[in-house]
Amino acid sequence: MEYAPAKFHKSARKLAPAGETFTYSPENQRRFDEIVTRYPPDQRKSAILYALYLAQNQNGGHLTAAAMDHVAEQIRCTSAEVEDVVSYYTMFFTKPVGKYVLNVCRTLSCALLGAERVTEELCAKLGIKPGETDASGTFTLLEVECLGACDRAPVVMVNDDWHERLSPEQAGKFIDDIRAGGAAAFTGCHLHKEKK
Numbered sequence: 001m002e003y004a005p006a007k008f009h010k011s012a013r014k015l016a017p018a019g020e021t022f023t024y025s026p027e028n029q030r031r032f033d034e035i036v037t038r039y040p041p042d043q044r045k046s047a048i049l050y051a052l053y054l055a056q057n058q059n060g061g062h063l064t065a066a067a068m069d070h071v072a073e074q075i076r077c078t079s080a081e082v083e084d085v086v087s088y089y090t091m092f093f094t095k096p097v098g099k100y101v102l103n104v105c106r107t108l109s110c111a112l113l114g115a116e117r118v119t120e121e122l123c124a125k126l127g128i129k130p131g132e133t134d135a136s137g138t139f140t141l142l143e144v145e146c147l148g149a150c151d152r153a154p155v156v157m158v159n160d161d162w163h164e165r166l167s168p169e170q171a172g173k174f175i176d177d178i179r180a181g182g183a184a185a186f187t188g189c190h191l192h193k194e195k196k
């Protein structure tokens with residue numbers, strides 16, 4: 001009897017669309033090549049988070065399969081290993097997100113100090129629920145676990161900038177400020193400012 005290969009896959013997991021061909025820009029390639037020298041040559045994979053950030057930022061805020069393949073080539077591992085990392089961390093996206101991603105911490109310290117009310121204010125202001133992007137494509141709202149600044153709760157991380165001790169009113173005003181001035185409205189973390 002002639003052998004017929006199976007026509008099913010064990011896993012129902014769907015691979016992300018490949019997207020357009022992706023390679024680092026010359027500037028990002030230079031940055032990656034410099035960062036990777038900080039790791040022992042046999043632990044090149046340790047640079048994966050930085051490599052993914054570069055790719056995600058270059059690609060407008062999310063990672064395509066082509067971008068993950070490129071990262072795999074750069075750090076010399078398999079694409080599956082890169083996908084494992086991407087699917088584990090909440091700060092990597094495989095679908096388009098807003099220009100500003102609002103990550104509201106919902107873990108204990110922030111919850112006790114009013115994170116839920118901050119989220120409610122942001123939902124009302126943007127007309128969306130957590131996990132959604134507003135109609136203009138500018139803001140994506142997420143609830144995330146501890147951001148590591150519990151003593152300055154409640155905390156909202158916007159892209160990679162920190163906003164701490166935020167009241168709901170301040171959170172609402174912050175949206176107005178970003179709409180008016182973009183990233184110039186970012187304030188940075190208190191710890192950094194207090195050291196100045």
Ligand code: FES
Binds near residue numbers: 105106147148149151
């Ligand atoms: S509980 Fe929110 S930063 Fe730790």
